[in-house]
Amino acid sequence: AQKVTQAQTEISVVEKEDVTLDCVYETRDTTYYLFWYKQPPSGELVFLIRRNSFDEQNEISGRYSWNFQKSTSSFNFTITASQVVDSAVYFCALSADNAGNMLTFGGGTRLMVKP
Amino acid sequence: GAGVSQSPSNKVTEKGKDVELRCDPISGHTALYWYRQSLGQGLEFLIYFQGNSAPDKSGLPSDRFSAERTGGSVSTLTIQRTQQEDSAVYLCASSAAAGILGEQYFGPGTRLTVT
Numbered sequence: 001a002q003k004v005t006q007a008q009t010e011i012s013v014v015e016k017e018d019v020t021l022d023c024v025y026e027t028r029d030t031t032y033y034l035f036w037y038k039q040p041p042s043g044e045l046v047f048l049i050r051r052n053s054f055d056e057q058n059e060i061s062g063r064y065s066w067n068f069q070k071s072t073s074s075f076n077f078t079i080t081a082s083q084v085v086d087s088a089v090y091f092c093a094l095s096a097d098n099a100g101n102m103l104t105f106g107g108g109t110r111l112m113v114k115p
Numbered sequence: 116g117a118g119v120s121q122s123p124s125n126k127v128t129e130k131g132k133d134v135e136l137r138c139d140p141i142s143g144h145t146a147l148y149w150y151r152q153s154l155g156q157g158l159e160f161l162i163y164f165q166g167n168s169a170p171d172k173s174g175l176p177s178d179r180f181s182a183e184r185t186g187g188s189v190s191t192l193t194i195q196r197t198q199q200e201d202s203a204v205y206l207c208a209s210s211a212a213a214g215i216l217g218e219q220y221f222g223p224g225t226r227l228t229v230t
Binding site: 037042043044045046047050091093102103104105106107108 | 148150157158159160163171174204206208218219220221222223224
């Protein structure tokens, strides 16, 4: 069975602060993908990143960066110099090779960035 | 190009009535997914269609739920004899590639309220 845990249900920061959203996953599969999605107040899920289980290289995209560590089964997401527009619910998700291709989502972390 | 579209955007129905929710995937996408987002359960997988293969129905919560995908494109999710616990946002996603390689693009969702 697959499981994704986002222990932080809600985080509040002040604009320009850095913030890290935690994600821990469980799977017995050796081939899997990890994802982060953003859900702004409008409600539509927006794809941010996909990493496969064989690539532990960290990735940076602008103010966003991701830290994938198989040793701790974690895939954390950091926003540097947060902005009010970053306010949203962020979901971590897992798709495993032998789990029917669907996404298993974590419970989400609501990020509130205050001006 | 056009993204995934869903209709209606909102649906209010009385307990016991049947409802149909529609999803138009991105043109050319072979894979289509239905998910449900509710307060108590988070984001849950419901059903997955891939090409002409038999759908993966492993996430459907009861036999009151069914889905079709006609001509490999448009999909309809049907909920019979709706119950209050069916109230949720129903999200559709499509992807161009099969399996876990496919990045899933989500529609805006249909908010279902059962009174």
